[in-house]
Amino acid sequence: MTPAIDLEATANRLDSYTPAAFHMEHHHHHKDTADLLMEAKEAQRIKTLEIMDARAELLRAKLSDDASSVTTAVDSNSGSPEKVVDDFHDPCGPFEGPEKLLELWFAEEPSDVSACRWSDPDARPDHFGLRSVPKAVWETMLDIVKCKVLSVIQGSHVDAYLLSESSMFVFPHKLILKTCGTTTLLLGLEKLLTIAAKALAGLNTAATFAKLSTPESEDADDNDEASTAMSDSSFIQERQLGSIVKHAFYSRKSFMFPERQKGPHRDWMLEVAVLDRFFDHGSAYTVGKMNGDHWLLWMGCEGAREAEVSSVVERPLTLPAPCVEDQTLEILMTHLSSASCARFVFDEELPHPTVAECFPRKQLTAAEASAPASSLDKGHALGLALSNKLGLTELFPDTEIDAFAFEPCGYSANAVMPRGGKNDNAGYWTIHVTPEEDSSYASFETNVALCSNSPAADALDETTLQLPTNLPSLVRRVVDIFEPGKMSVTLFVSTSEQEEEQVGSDKAVLTNEDILHALSIKGYKRTDRIAYEFERYNLVFVSFEKRRSR
Incomplete structure (x- = not known):
């Protein structure tokens, strides 16, 4: 049997613990439970000191500007590369x-x-x-x-x-x-x-900031802490900004x-x-x-x-309501397939894309179509041409896209479109790809809330490239492009008091949270599924891993 632990005696030993006494004791007997707990306490104390030192270093770093290295950016007005000075990232690794x-x-x-x-x-x-x-x-x-x-x-x-x-x-x-x-x-x-x-x-x-200047507690320690906070002018300034x-x-x-x-x-x-x-x-x-x-x-x-x-703005009650007023969907993908990674590698020898590759919907003559898209620098032209090839320009209607291809590899794209919001109609999506095979990664994020009562994704012909009509079809479309080995999907959705009152009642239409919670993706197994209910927001987190072929 495991011997019983005297918790009171152990606590007393911990309270009287000093590092010197600890080392002296260890010359005389083997470690018991109290010794192990004291070691854990000392390790935690050291860790706390390290964190405090790191925080102090952080505050000092905010006031300093490190040495710089050179990188290349593109001026959005001229569209031409320019050299800029920047404390940039270690190019090695x-x-x-x-x-x-x-x-x-x-x-x-x-x-x-x-x-x-x-x-x-x-x-x-x-x-x-x-x-x-x-x-x-x-x-x-x-x-x-x-x-x-x-x-x-x-x-x-x-x-x-x-x-x-x-x-x-x-x-x-x-x-x-x-x-x-x-x-x-x-x-x-x-x-x-x-x-x-x-x-x-x-x-x-x-x-x-009355709470900083008038501490609620009369305890001396609390007053000391409040005085310290008041003496920290940077802390007060940060709180004012926040x-x-x-x-x-x-x-x-x-x-x-x-x-x-x-x-x-x-x-x-x-x-x-x-x-x-x-x-x-x-x-x-x-x-x-x-x-x-x-x-x-x-x-x-x-x-x-x-x-x-007096500052409240009255709004008509007849405005059409969106699916949700605030929703953010993130798909974070790793271990992309070799074929997917290869799409985002851009050799210096690649030719400048043509006008037809960048603007396939334009009415062009044969000569215009085959001419280089000289209105764009090469990075933006390669990015836009690839976006068209992958069907990203067709994810949502009325989309304006801005994409860039990095040499030798990497891809980023932003897109803006109407999202159908009641009071905020600004929709966007953004994609970023790091295709190095040992650390490949791609992310997709959007605030466009596809209605959960659209036609079921399972009823769609998966062999045909179609406009995503609901959350499952959008997730599957993105997954098909990047072919990740692992991924996590997070959905952050605002809730209203009316929706909260309906919890537990029969709902005629499943919410996007319900749909994501039950989402299945062909060729993948679900490895985690978590739901949180915060004040004003719900969060659903689901992770998947590609099934191994037998």
Whole structure:
């Protein structure tokens, strides 16, 4: 039998523990349960000190600008390559495909910021809110993140920035920043919020920090902590900046090469610590297997905002409702097939694509069709030609696409289209591919909510290339293009009070969460399935692995 453990005696030993006493005891007897617990406590203490040192180093790093190396970007106005100076990534070793994803909501709808504009003379005309911020200003933030703007497409409701490392989408009232490699996304958070605060200066906000100056507890230790917080002016400034954000989300897949990351991105808890400095009431989650592929999520609630009755905008009740008002679908894929990887390798000797390859729907003469697409630089022309070949330009109707092919390999694309939202009609999708076979990765993300009551995907002819009509058909279409060995699918959906009241009642139509929860993909086995219910949002996480052929 296993001997009983005297927990009280063990606790007393731990409380009186010192490293010197610990080493002295170990000269006289073998380890018992208390010894093992003391070792664990010491290891945890050392780990805590390491994290604290790393956090201090992080704060110092925010004030410094490291030495630079040279990389190439494309100026979106001229379309020609230019040399730029940047503290870039180590060119040696594998590239980290999985992205860091930050989404910040400063208001619920675009109309809420219609009176806000960038105050400087360089403001973009005919735009309001965050879209009035000029490109050059956003680039000052992206320099801190360590990525460059390749090109920009301006949709009716959103600006899509194609970056050297992924994408940025700027709406009037919110912003999405997605970066891969060893970019330092969270180090750019302070600059991003500073820009947003200036652009949205007319927004009704009230940053109240009474809780920092008037501690609730009379305990001396609590007062000391409050005094320390008050003396940290940078902390107060960060909280003031964070208070303009209504909702904040940060997420990423587990890294393939975490040891190559920089700044706070070396450790998930360091990333959480940075976010917690800016935002109140944040919560961090690990979704999936800790000893396998998993997805990390941080959510922050509404900032210190006082909504005045006079600022409420009345809207007609007869507007058609979308499937959901806010939905984000992510498909994160690894172990792409060799054939799929080969599609995204671009040799220097490849010819410049023709006009017909880039614009297949244009009415062209034979001479025009065979001429090089000289209106695009080679990277954009190769990217657009491949997008057409893979059918990506036909994923959704009325799509405007911006794609880039990297030499010797790699691919990125942004697309904007109407999404059918009731109050926000700005739809987008974005794709990024890292095709190195030892660390291949591809991601697909969209906020377009295909209605769950569309025709069943199983009834479609899988041999025919068709416009996806529902969530399963979209997932299968993407999977067929990239042929991953493993993948995870996450669906983040906003919920209304009316929907929450219907929980437990019979539903005439399955929701997209229900459909994803039950999703099956031919040739794949499901390895994980998790559902979360947060305040205002539901999350479904499903992972798949390709079945081995017998």
